[in-house]
Amino acid sequence: MADSPYIVEANPQNFQQLLDASFQVPILVDFWADWCQPCKTLMPLLAKLAVEYQGGFILAKVNSDEHQQLAAQFGVRSLPTVKVLKGGTVVDEFMGALPEAELRKFINKHRVRRTESYRQQALGLYESGDIPAAINLMQQVVQHEPDFYEAVVELAGMLIQQGQADEAETLLMAVPPDAIDNQVVSQLLAEVKKARLQAQVVGIDTSALEQRLAENPDDLATMLELAKLRVAMDEFEAGLELYFSVHKKDSQFQDGAGKKGMFSTFEIMGAGNPLVKRYRNKLFALLY
Numbered sequence: 154m155a156d157s158p159y160i161v162e163a164n165p166q167n168f169q170q171l172l173d174a175s176f177q178v179p180i181l182v183d184f185w186a187d188w189c190q191p192c193k194t195l196m197p198l199l200a201k202l203a204v205e206y207q208g209g210f211i212l213a214k215v216n217s218d219e220h221q222q223l224a225a226q227f228g229v230r231s232l233p234t235v236k237v238l239k240g241g242t243v244v245d246e247f248m249g250a251l252p253e254a255e256l257r258k259f260i261n262k263h264r265v266r267r268t269e270s271y272r273q274q275a276l277g278l279y280e281s282g283d284i285p286a287a288i289n290l291m292q293q294v295v296q297h298e299p300d301f302y303e304a305v306v307e308l309a310g311m312l313i314q315q316g317q318a319d320e321a322e323t324l325l326m327a328v329p330p331d332a333i334d335n336q337v338v339s340q341l342l343a344e345v346k347k348a349r350l351q352a353q354v355v356g357i358d359t360s361a362l363e364q365r366l367a368e369n370p371d372d373l374a375t376m377l378e379l380a381k382l383r384v385a386m387d388e389f390e391a392g393l394e395l396y397f398s399v400h401k402k403d404s405q406f407q408d409g410a411g412k413k414g415m416f417s418t419f420e421i422m423g424a425g426n427p428l429v430k431r432y433r434n435k436l437f438a439l440l441y
Contacts, residue, residue, distance in 0.1 A: 209264035350385035
């Protein structure tokens, strides 16, 4: 590993070159010292990953005892300290020796991906409307770098657009917690749920249900069925109102199906939708 082109001994003489290189590839600067026991745990892991990632980042090792000026310049107060350089400036850092799994998560936020250019091509194809070609290329990206979770999530979104909800859900459920913005994953899982609902209502005529409910306004089963169809047709307010009516008339009907239907619809709509706030408040008001 000492001979790896991805690991360098940093010093005041070559540091400007590292700053310049950070415009092309992230530089992880590891400030260490011989007397620092955690440093001896962290450094081999960093070196291992630098070799494994094959240029995804450059590891620059700074002996803080020998180069105190560099350590002071970067405000290093404890060892080990790792700072990430991108575009000539520090964009992230951590202190102490992280476990390998946490270290991978940290590096994955910044590393250069070998398949990034293909990912960008796939996104370009998607923007131009050639979704099948975009999916094919993005699947190759994910196949080569299964932990490229940004690409995994983007692929899932494309699959949903093509009606492949099951395949999208499989991808999304495999994304580790905190590997990517949880809100993005949650929203896509909601899109999966919505896509499944929409697939069930293609060509369905709701007039018979509406007539049945008009004749018997207390027919909760019909009300639930119609609420599900309204939501699937993007008629969210109408669907929520029906679910709310079921819950208000009989909160225990079909094991609380009215309330469950509302919560399921909230997930599909997203927490930021004003209808979600309104109907949450209506549910809360029933308690008092």
